[in-house]
Each structure stands twice: as structure tokens, then as C-alpha cells.
Amino acid sequence: MRFMILVKATPETEAGIMPTASAFAAMEEYNEALIDAGVLLHCEGLMASSQGTRLRFDGERITVTEGPFTQTRELLCGFWLIDVKSHEEALAWCRRIPFDNGEEIELRQVFETADFAVNAVA
Amino acid sequence: MTSQSDTHRAITAVWKLEQPRLIAGLTRMVRDISLAEELAQDALVIALKTWPDSGVPKNPGAWLTQTAKRRAIDYFRHKKMAATKLVEVGHGIETDIPDQIETLHDAMDDDVGDDLLRLIFTSCHPILPAESRVALTLRLLGGLTTEEIARAFLAAEPTIGQRIVRAKKTIAEANIPFEVPRGPERAERLASVLGVLYLIFNEGYSATAGDDWMRPQLCEEATRLGRVLARLAPDEPEVHALVALMEIQSSRLGARTDAKGHPILLQDQDRAHWDQLLIRRGLAALARAEELGGANGPYALQAAIAACHARARHAQDTDWPRIVALYATLAQVTPSPVIELNRAVAISMAEGPAAALVLIDTIKDDPALKNYHLLYGVRGDMLSKLGRHTEAMLEFRRAAQLTHNEREKTYLLNRAEAG
Structure with missing residues (x-):
């Protein structure tokens, strides 16, 4: 089963401040461990919301707003997509993320095509 | 608030993650897979006692390894004491146990990746029957329980348990060295490893019933082990090729059956349901295999054929002439009438039924195909298209x-009616 680990933005990521060399190395090491275990499908870091655009759909009307956006905690700055055997395993991987300064992540399970098939029948 | 069972489940999950590397390292230390498994299990028991209070350590792998290592040393001390007593009683038994304890202290600090590779080569050793290689690999490397393996193979749990016990005994009795083979032996042994992974994959992939969640999990497990192997043996083109083949085939898992679980043929599948991420990963792995000079390996050729389908946005966009060429090379590398039959189908798509029939008629009397229903089904299809x-x-x-599948039988009889 697949999970997406969503990483919440921080004032630093929103300010476009790059991680320190040691934080960067720790993250590299973590990603290597995910690859070694055969569980990493994809991961990316996102640019600050100042580079982003929001679109809101109301009937015929589409409202476009350019970043930056406020309420930093609701913004994202990156994600991992992993393929693991269980929710517990996904959590175990999350606990190993080398964060230690108030960062926040959110773990979400990904729909598989089979889930849609079941819904279609029901 | 977390309940005790939640904590235990979390600890077991961590242990399962570490288990293959733990067993691999321990096996090199104690030269005995069964003992290594017991020691790893001991480490879990100790973790379940300690971690709920102390919390999960920062580096759980190292913690578990250290703990299991101490258990191993205790084990050998006891054995040594027992042996010494025997010597005192005058049985005069020689023992190398003291040396073993000396080496234990350094043994586990070496490269863990190498140990994992050694464990894969050992569990896929050709001395074992194929079904035992599969069961042992899923148990040791995949971390599946005997019950899970039994469910996946629709077998009884004691049967699988027996199979695993016997496999470990065979390895111990034959004194199989715990090593990655070198020289000409390496290629042969690697072929066995790849064969085991693909067998596991196909066991899951060919099961169209889909009522048991363990069967699709076999595909995931084989693919995951393939990715692990690609990291451990990055210079082997056929490893990347097998990963490519499995990723691309997996990309179609969601499109292969309808809502009732009936299989859907490749040409009729809704390609929007193909997993584009897995396709991209598969194409990248295939490119890697080709960069390493492995374009003509059996798995690379099969992956390249799968890639032709994966690249075609619609069935009619399929590059059939290229598939024909790939099957022709595959038939040269691993001659087989079944591959020739597949080539004939590709020829019918590329050039038409007449050209395909010429090839089919060169293999139709092959004894290997005597009871192969697809031969007659495909030949019938060509004849029908030619108006015969x-x-x-x-x-x-x-x-x-000849077919044992009822749905297929009905389909074929309907076609016989229609001519």
C-alpha cells in the first residue's frame, strides 16, 4: 500500500532559506535508507508559496490568486511517496525522518485503483 | 493515549523493517540461519519489554543488532561451558568455540549490505527446490510469516512451515558458504535469484481471482525485493531489467480485471488506469539495464516488450514491428516454442494473419506444445481471419x-460456433 508523507511549510521554507549542510546530509541519508529498503517511489521538495498560484472553482468562475500565501502551517514544502506493507510500517518510517525543530508532517494513505473498483460496485 | 497493543504493533513494525538485515548480519556471525532467526526473535522479545518504557531508540537497527549480538555471545558461552564440562569428564571433544566468540565482537561491524546480498544468494541457492527458494526468500528477506506465505500460495500452513525448516536444514547440512559467489558461478547463481523473484511476482500476477489480498501483495513484495537487489548489485544489468519488467507489469494491475474480477485483455484495457509513475520507474530501470550493456538479456528483452505496450497511449499506437524484432531476439537468446507463438501473435498485428500462420505452422508439431491450448486458439484465430x-x-x-478454465472454454466454443 502507498502512503504520501506531506511536509508542512515553516517560516524558513517560506522565506526560501535552504537547509543547512548537515540537515541536507541527514535528509540524503534518510532518502538513501528508503531506497535501500525498496520503499521509496518518489520524493520532491517544493518551492516557497511565493512561487505558487491558487485557483478556486465556483461554477463557471475561476478565481486565480498569486502567492505568497499566509497561514504557513497549512502550506506544504515537500512530499515522499512510499510503498510499504502496513500503516505501522509507514509510521515507523515517518518517525525516522531527521526533523527536530518543530517541523510537522502528515501521513496519508493513497487510493489504489482497487479501492475505486470496490466503490464502483457498491 | 496509546494502548499497550498499539505500542507492541509499532515495535513489531520496526523489528520487521530491520529483520532481514538483522538476520543477515547474525547469519554471518553464527553461520546458522535458524539460530540467527532465533536470536533476532530474542531481540524482538527484549525490545517489547524495554521500548514501551524507554521509547524506541534513535537507531533501532543498531540497538537490535547489539542486543542480538549479546544474546549470541551468551549462547556460545553456554555452549563452551557445556563443551568444557564434557572435556573434563574425559570425552576429549575438541572445540573451536573460543575463537568464535573472539570473532563475534567484530563480525557485525562489517558492511550490512553485503550480508543482505549473501542472504539473498543463500536463500535462492540452486541446491533447494524452486518452491523452497520462494518460501525461504519470502520468509527471510520479505519478512512474511509462514501463515502469510501459506495464504499467498493457497497452501496449508504446516506445508510451508515444513518446507522452510527443510530448506534451512539442507543449507546447513550441505555446508553452503555464506557468501556472494564470484566468477562464472556468480552469473548462474544470480539467474537463480532473479528466477525466484520473478516466480514470486508471477504467482501474484497470474492470480486473476483476486479474492485474497495476499496474492497481489506478492507482486509488491517481489518488486520491492527487486529494488533492494538493484541497490545491492547496481552493476548487474539483468537485475535492473527484472525490476523494469516488474514495475511495468505492476503498472497494469489496476486495469487488468473488471469490477467482477474478470480478466481484461491488454488491448481492451483502459490505459488511463495504468499507473504512470510505475511506468516511468520501469522505463528508467530499463534504460539503466541498457546503459550497462544488457539490452539483449532475457529480462531486458521482456521488459522492452512490456515497455512498447506501456508507451502506447492507445492500443492501436503499439509499435508491433519493434515487438516482433524483440521477440525474434528473445527467441535466439532463450529458444522456446512459446516465445515463437508470442512472436507469431506480434507478427499478425504487424503484418497480418498470413505471415503469422507461416510461423505457427513451423512450431505446431513441437511436442512441447502438444497440450498447449493457446497454440490452437491462436492458430484458430489466424485461420478465422483468413476466412478458413x-x-x-x-x-x-x-x-x-485443452483449457481448464471454464470461462475460456465458453469463449473458445463460441468462437468455434462462429467459425
Whole structure:
């Protein structure tokens, strides 16, 4: 089963401040461990919301707003997509993320095509 | 608030993650897979006692390894004491146990990746029957329980348990060295490892029933082990090729059956349901295999054929001439009448039924295909397209007699009616 680990933005990521060399190395090491275990499908870091655009759909009307956006905690700055055997395993991987300064992540399970098939029948 | 069972589940999950590396390192230390498994299990028991209070350590792998290592040293001390007593009683038994304890202290600090590779090569050793290689690999490397393996193979749990016990005994009795083979032996042994992974994959992939969640999990497990292997043996083109083949085939898992679980043929699948991420990963792995000079390996050729389908946005966009060429090379590398039959189908798509029939007629008397219903089904299809309806009817009837699948039988008999 697949999970997406969503990483919440921080004032630093929103300010476009790059991680320190040691934080960067720790993250590299973590990603290597995910690859070694055969569980990493994809991961990316996102640019600050100042580079982003929001679109809101109301009937015929589409409202476009350019970043930056406020309420930093609701913004994202990156994600991992992993393929693991269980929710517990996904959590175990999350606990190993080398964060230690108030960062926040959110773990979400990904729909598989089979889930849609079941819904279609029901 | 977390309940105790939640904590235990979390600890077991961590242990499962570490288990293959733990067993691999321990096996090199104690030279005995069964003992290594017991020691790893001991480490879990200790973790379940300690971690709920102390919390999960920062580096759980190292913690578990250290703990299991101490257990191993205790084990050998006891054995040594027992042996010494025997010597005192005058049995005069020679023992190398003191040396073993010396080496234990350094043994586990070496490269863990190498140990994992050694464990894969050992569990896929050709001395074992294929079904035992599969069971042992899923148990040791995949971390599946005996019960899970039994469910996946629709077998009884004691049967699988026996199979695993016997496999470990065979390895111990034959004194199989715990090593990655070198020289000419390496290629042969690697072929066995790849064969085991693909067998596991196909066991899950060919199960169209889909009522048991363990079967699709076999595909995931084989693919995951393939990715692990690609990291451990990055210079082997066929490893990347097998990963490519499995990723691309997995990309179609969601499109292969309808809502009732009935199989959907490749040409009729809704390609929007193909997993584009897995396709991209597969194409990248195939490119890696080709960069390493492995374009003509058996798995690379099969992956390249799968890639032709994966690249075609619609069935009619399929590059059939390229598939024909790939099958021709594959037939040279691993000659087989079944591959020739597949090539014939590709030829019919590229050039038409007449050219395909010429090839089919060169293999139709091959004894290996005597009871192969697809031969008659495909031949009937070609004859039907050429307007030779009486001959087609006979072939469809013959195919219907040979198939064990009821749905397929009905389909073939309907085609026989239609001619």
C-alpha cells in the first residue's frame, strides 16, 4: 500500500532559506535508507508559496490568486511517496525522518485503483 | 493515549523493517540461519519489554543488532561451558568455540549490505527446490510469516512451515558458504535469484481471482525485493531489467480485471488506469539495464516488450514491428516454442494473419506444445481471419478441450460456433 508523507511549510521554507549542510546530509541519508529498503517511489521538495498560484472553482468562475500565501502551517514544502506493507510500517518510517525543530508532517494513505473498483460496485 | 497493543504493533513494525538485515548480519556471525532467526526473535522479545518504557531508540537497527549480538555471545558461552564440562569428564571433544566468540565482537561491524546480498544468494541457492527458494526468500528477506506465505500460495500452513525448516536444514547440512559467489558461478547463481523473484511476482500476477489480498501483495513484495537487489548489485544489468519488467507489469494491475474480477485483455484495457509513475520507474530501470550493456538479456528483452505496450497511449499506437524484432531476439537468446507463438501473435498485428500462420505452422508439431491450448486458439484465430472457417472451428474446439478454465472454454466454443 502507498502512503504520501506531506511536509508542512515553516517560516524558513517560506522565506526560501535552504537547509543547512548537515540537515541536507541527514535528509540524503534518510532518502538513501528508503531506497535501500525498496520503499521509496518518489520524493520532491517544493518551492516557497511565493512561487505558487491558487485557483478556486465556483461554477463557471475561476478565481486565480498569486502567492505568497499566509497561514504557513497549512502550506506544504515537500512530499515522499512510499510503498510499504502496513500503516505501522509507514509510521515507523515517518518517525525516522531527521526533523527536530518543530517541523510537522502528515501521513496519508493513497487510493489504489482497487479501492475505486470496490466503490464502483457498491 | 496509546494502548499497550498499539505500542507492541509499532515495535513489531520496526523489528520487521530491520529483520532481514538483522538476520543477515547474525547469519554471518553464527553461520546458522535458524539460530540467527532465533536470536533476532530474542531481540524482538527484549525490545517489547524495554521500548514501551524507554521509547524506541534513535537507531533501532543498531540497538537490535547489539542486543542480538549479546544474546549470541551468551549462547556460545553456554555452549563452551557445556563443551568444557564434557572435556573434563574425559570425552576429549575438541572445540573451536573460543575463537568464535573472539570473532563475534567484530563480525557485525562489517558492511550490512553485503550480508543482505549473501542472504539473498543463500536463500535462492540452486541446491533447494524452486518452491523452497520462494518460501525461504519470502520468509527471510520479505519478512512474511509462514501463515502469510501459506495464504499467498493457497497452501496449508504446516506445508510451508515444513518446507522452510527443510530448506534451512539442507543449507546447513550441505555446508553452503555464506557468501556472494564470484566468477562464472556468480552469473548462474544470480539467474537463480532473479528466477525466484520473478516466480514470486508471477504467482501474484497470474492470480486473476483476486479474492485474497495476499496474492497481489506478492507482486509488491517481489518488486520491492527487486529494488533492494538493484541497490545491492547496481552493476548487474539483468537485475535492473527484472525490476523494469516488474514495475511495468505492476503498472497494469489496476486495469487488468473488471469490477467482477474478470480478466481484461491488454488491448481492451483502459490505459488511463495504468499507473504512470510505475511506468516511468520501469522505463528508467530499463534504460539503466541498457546503459550497462544488457539490452539483449532475457529480462531486458521482456521488459522492452512490456515497455512498447506501456508507451502506447492507445492500443492501436503499439509499435508491433519493434515487438516482433524483440521477440525474434528473445527467441535466439532463450529458444522456446512459446516465445515463437508470442512472436507469431506480434507478427499478425504487424503484418497480418498470413505471415503469422507461416510461423505457427513451423512450431505446431513441437511436442512441447502438444497440450498447449493457446497454440490452437491462436492458430484458430489466424485461420478465422483468413476466412478458413472450417479449419478454424476445429482448432477452437481443440483449444476448448485443452483449457481448464471454464470461462475460456465458453469463449473458445463460441468462437468455434462462429467459425
